[in-house]
Amino acid sequence: MEHLAELGYLGLFLSAFLAATILPLSSEVVLSALLLSGLPPVVLVSVATVGNVLGSLTNYALGYWGSLVVVKKWLRMSEDDFVRAEARFRKYGMVSLCFAWVPIIGDPLTVIAGVLRIRLRWFLLLVTAGKLIRYVVISYMTLAFQ
Numbered sequence: 001m002e003h004l005a006e007l008g009y010l011g012l013f014l015s016a017f018l019a020a021t022i023l024p025l026s027s028e029v030v031l032s033a034l035l036l037s038g039l040p041p042v043v044l045v046s047v048a049t050v051g052n053v054l055g056s057l058t059n060y061a062l063g064y065w066g067s068l069v070v071v072k073k074w075l076r077m078s079e080d081d082f083v084r085a086e087a088r089f090r091k092y093g094m095v096s097l098c099f100a101w102v103p104i105i106g107d108p109l110t111v112i113a114g115v116l117r118i119r120l121r122w123f124l125l126l127v128t129a130g131k132l133i134r135y136v137v138i139s140y141m142t143l144a145f146q
Contacts, residue, residue: 008034012044013051020055020100020107027052031135032142041143045135052131053124056100056110060123063114077108085112094122098130 012034016027031048035041072082085108089096097113100106113123 005039008037008039009043009047012047016048016051017055017058020052020110021058028138031138035139035142036146041139045132045139048135049128049132052101052135053128056106056127056131057124059107059110060114060118060120063111064117065114068115077111081108082112085109086115089113089116094118094126097123097126100127101131101134 012027012030015025015030019025019027027048031044034044068082072079077085085105088105089109089112094113096109097118100110110123110127
C-alpha cells in the first residue's frame with residue numbers, strides 16, 4: 001500500500017507541475033481522487049503546491065532567460081496573448097501573481113513576471129500563496145461533499 005501512495009504522490013506532483021506549464025492538464029482531478037482514496041490531505045496539498053509552483057517557476061525562467069520568440073513558441077502564446085498578459089500584469093501589479101493558477105491567464109502571467117524581471121522572492125511568495133489557497137479550497141470542497 002505504501003508503494004501505491006508513493007506513486008500517487010509522484011503522479012500528483014507531475015500533474016501539478018505539467019498543469020502549470022504548457023500542457024492543458026488538470027491537477028485538481030488527480031488531487032481529488034487521491035483525497036478520496038484516504039491519503040493525508042496536508043501531504044497531498046503540499047505535494048500539489050510544490051509541483052505547481054515549480055511549473056510556474058519554469059515559466060518564469062523561460063521569460064527571464066529566454067527570448068520572446070522562444071517563449072511564445074514553447075508556450076504557444078500569440079502576440080495578442082502576450083500583450084494582454086503584459087497589460088494585465090501592469091494594471092494589477094505583482095498581486096496578479098496570486099492568480100497564476102487561473103486557467104488561460106496564469107501561464108502568461110508567470111512568463112511576463114520573468115520577462116519583467118520581478119524579484120524571485122516576491123514571485124515565489126505570491127504564486128505559492130495563490131496556488132496553496134486554491135488547493136486547500138479544492139481539498140476542503142472534495143472532502144466536504146464526498
